[in-house]
Amino acid sequence: MSATPSVGSVIVVGVGIMGLSLAWALSRRGVKVTLFDQGPIPNPMSSSLDEHRINRHAYGKLNGYARMMPQAFRAWDALWADLGRSHYEETGGIYVLRHEDAWYDNTVAQLAEMGISCKDLGAAEVVRRLPVLNEQGISRAVEVGGSGLLFPRRIMTDLIVHLNLLGVEFQAHTPVTDVDPDRATVTTSRGVFGADRVIVAAGPWIGRLVPGLDGVAVPSRQAVLYLAPPPEHLRVWMSAPVVVVRDVEAGLYCLPPRRGTRLKIGDHRFSLTGDPDEDRIATADDIAPIWAGMKKAYRDVESYSIIEPRACFYTVTDDETFRVVQPGANGFAVSACSGHGFKLAPLVASGIAAAALGEQPVERIAPWAAGKAEPSLPLF
Numbered sequence: 001m002s003a004t005p006s007v008g009s010v011i012v013v014g015v016g017i018m019g020l021s022l023a024w025a026l027s028r029r030g031v032k033v034t035l036f037d038q039g040p041i042p043n044p045m046s047s048s049l050d051e052h053r054i055n056r057h058a059y060g061k062l063n064g065y066a067r068m069m070p071q072a073f074r075a076w077d078a079l080w081a082d083l084g085r086s087h088y089e090e091t092g093g094i095y096v097l098r099h100e101d102a103w104y105d106n107t108v109a110q111l112a113e114m115g116i117s118c119k120d121l122g123a124a125e126v127v128r129r130l131p132v133l134n135e136q137g138i139s140r141a142v143e144v145g146g147s148g149l150l151f152p153r154r155i156m157t158d159l160i161v162h163l164n165l166l167g168v169e170f171q172a173h174t175p176v177t178d179v180d181p182d183r184a185t186v187t188t189s190r191g192v193f194g195a196d197r198v199i200v201a202a203g204p205w206i207g208r209l210v211p212g213l214d215g216v217a218v219p220s221r222q223a224v225l226y227l228a229p230p231p232e233h234l235r236v237w238m239s240a241p242v243v244v245v246r247d248v249e250a251g252l253y254c255l256p257p258r259r260g261t262r263l264k265i266g267d268h269r270f271s272l273t274g275d276p277d278e279d280r281i282a283t284a285d286d287i288a289p290i291w292a293g294m295k296k297a298y299r300d301v302e303s304y305s306i307i308e309p310r311a312c313f314y315t316v317t318d319d320e321t322f323r324v325v326q327p328g329a330n331g332f333a334v335s336a337c338s339g340h341g342f343k344l345a346p347l348v349a350s351g352i353a354a355a356a357l358g359e360q361p362v363e364r365i366a367p368w369a370a371g372k373a374e375p376s377l378p379l380f
């Protein structure tokens, strides 16, 4: 593929998974890319840099995103081909319901539509398979395919090396203080830089650079706990799938240890508070709701050690969808939202790259990235 003649260079602000995926999508089309980050690259303060992230077809009420997932998986496959190795491990998933809601029925219908396996398990059967679970209070359990773990630290460092080879330029420790989306320039502490296009992918900080997203893409402080369980539980966890437990007070997701990662648990409910400049250490108040949810959902929780209580940031929109905007003739911005921005990044970035290069109108890309249009574009 070759670039549209008028777009030879693009500046991307923010080097999380979205910024890196944009650089990948653009540089494989022959465009010269310069990446700016306010911190090191990759940045431990970013939403993206962590040990693992879930990739899955199951999507609850967000039907539009469920329909995008087959192409999102193909986008990852294209990335693995370019990197020369895969950083995805299929584990399957188990969803445990401890209260009645429509999430399961929606998900079951979506998976059937996509031809992904999905099987109801009784409470006794799910606990037989996963003896770390507490059987009391389980009303339904579903085992699904098409799910597994992405390994962000490996993905991001491999992408950085790959992009470096392709000639992408990195400007680390260079906060961007202003973006001109008409001129495609950015102002930094080291001067003003320009290109043919500028794309802002600044994660939870995005509202500071793109006024139209201020108050729309809201930073949300979320806690995760890295855990050391007792050895008999650890043996179960080491071959466990991704486990999601939904209760009235909590939406706990548990990621098992794989490929050098630790056991991690988090709560998907949004805090909708916090400043992304804060440190990343979870407080007792951050931890309490997760611990309370764990005690209901899992056995022997008091014998698990919390080895790292960590705070991180989601960027949340009111309907949990991505926002793609064009604030000026030559400038774009994307907010990869809520708890699902990692899995969709290579796909959505490819759509935004197509818009920035004039191959697709932004009016088509924005609703598509929001999961509100045709699920599949001619990208992968």
Ligand SMILES: Cc1cc2nc3c(=O)[nH]c(=O)nc-3n(C[C@H](O)[C@H](O)[C@H](O)COP(=O)(O)OP(=O)(O)OC[C@H]3O[C@@H](n4cnc5c(N)ncnc54)[C@H](O)[C@@H]3O)c2cc1C
Binding pocket: 013, 014, 015, 016, 017, 018, 019, 036, 037, 038, 039, 043, 045, 046, 047, 048, 049, 052, 053, 054, 055, 174, 175, 176, 177, 201, 202, 203, 204, 205, 206, 209, 222, 223, 224, 266, 312, 313, 314, 315, 335, 336, 337, 338, 339, 340, 341, 342, 343, 344
């Ligand atoms: C605890 C947790 C669990 C999650 N689980 C999942 C999951 O299982 N599956 C999934 O798909 N998604 C998940 N997500 C969501 C996903 O990780 C995010 O949506 C995604 O990583 C966002 O990427 P991003 O590149 O948009 O933002 P970020 O990764 O935050 O990157 C933005 C970058 O912009 C830089 N920046 C900001 N302002 C400036 C500036 N002025 N100048 C220069 N640089 C700047 C920042 O330093 C940062 O490096 C989870 C998120 C969290 C926090």
